[in-house]
């Protein structure tokens with residue numbers, strides 16, 4: 001059974017995948033159609049150019065030879081022995097047009113027709129399509145199809161006679177028309193090939209896009225889901241951490257109320273317990289607030305000059321009492337030269353003190369804790385090394401998580417909430433630094449705080 005949040009995430013993932021697939025599919029279809037149109041257009045232009053160029057060549061070679069008469073059958077046959085003259089037997093040897101187009105295209109691709117001024121057919125190449133319209137139409141560009149579904153594109157140009165009188169005007173007199181045409185079979189075949197590719201390719205690509213979209217939206221949702229789960233875990237942990245001291249505080253208050261009338265002398269120590277528990281709760285809440293403030297990162301970056309020599313010296317002194325009580329040897333090594341970082345002093349105190357407190361807490365009696373301060377490559381390093389119980393390798397990355405404790409019973413006994421290192425890390429990040437750990441079980445741990453050095 002899926003719970004509500006899983007359902008919500010699944011629905012969001014599906015919606016994300018859908019939008020992604022629609023957007024990508026739409027863009028792909030648009031670009032596919034755009035390319036198709038561009039391809040069709042360029043093919044068409046190439047065809048027209050080719051027809052025009054052949055027509056131009058023929059026109060230029062025909063005109064000077066044209067007979068004065070429009071029905072000069074004998075002359076026509078002399079000039080164009082390859083053409084079939086209307087009402088005369090036709091030989092099927094390669095035509096003039098075929099010779100002109102050899103090397104450009106298939107020999108059967110092009111045909112030629114000659115008309116007189118009145119639009120009567122005079123001659124034609126033997127390979128002209130049978131279904132050509134016999135009526136003359138002087139429109140320059142025409143496209144038509146035959147009954148078999150083949151299409152043709154043809155170009156008509158006017159021919160002028162060069163042998164028709166002596167003056168300039170009669171030189172320009174129209175003699176008839178030259179028609180060059182070609183079959184569009186290869187063009188249509190190419191077109192339908194591209195259409196088939198689009199018809200099968202686009203749905204296939206859409207299916208692939210849908211699968212990719214589903215996988216990618218899964219990847220995109222993963223960090224959100226993880227952070228959501230962490231958030232839920234944090235809420236549960238926080239509630240748990242608050243519940244225990246609150247329950248014991250309420251129990252103490254109840255007992256105090258019950259005993260206050262009969263045994264007034266026990267009230268004072270009980271109130272002390274209440275106060276202790278109240279303080280613990282208030283610390284916990286203050287820590288949680290600090291953490292959430294630091295993690296929101298909304299506050300401006302702290303930039304006051306803070307002398308880390310002072311921080312380390314003060315904290316060593318402050319913790320010497322606790323170290324004494326725990327029988328731990330606490331020493332510090334601070335260079336003479338002052339080392340500064342830009343930051344918030346109270347936060348930096350908190351950052352280092354959490355690490356020192358842990359080192360003392362998790363080091364048995366007669367162990368040692370060494371604090372040192374140094375700079376390396378524009379970074380300030382504060383190291384806290386102890387000879388304590390150590391941290392298992394598998395848990396070294398988790399100890400910085402909120403509420404994480406390696407050994408919860410032991411840690412709880414020492415008063416730890418599991419927030420100390422999370423706060424230290426958040427403060428280090430807030431100061432553009434980091435905190436690292438090296439530890440061996442039973443041999444001790446080395447925590448190093450890295451902060452960018454600053455000269456003021």
Ligand code: ADP
Pocket residue numbers: 354358359360362363386388389390391399400404405406407411412415416417418419420421422445
């Ligand atoms: P806590 O308040 O429990 O000390 P922290 O966040 O400060 O929480 O530390 C998390 C856990 O990391 C601790 O519970 C402890 O198990 C482990 N830890 C931290 N510092 C040390 C150390 N110096 N030596 C051994 N274990 C440590």
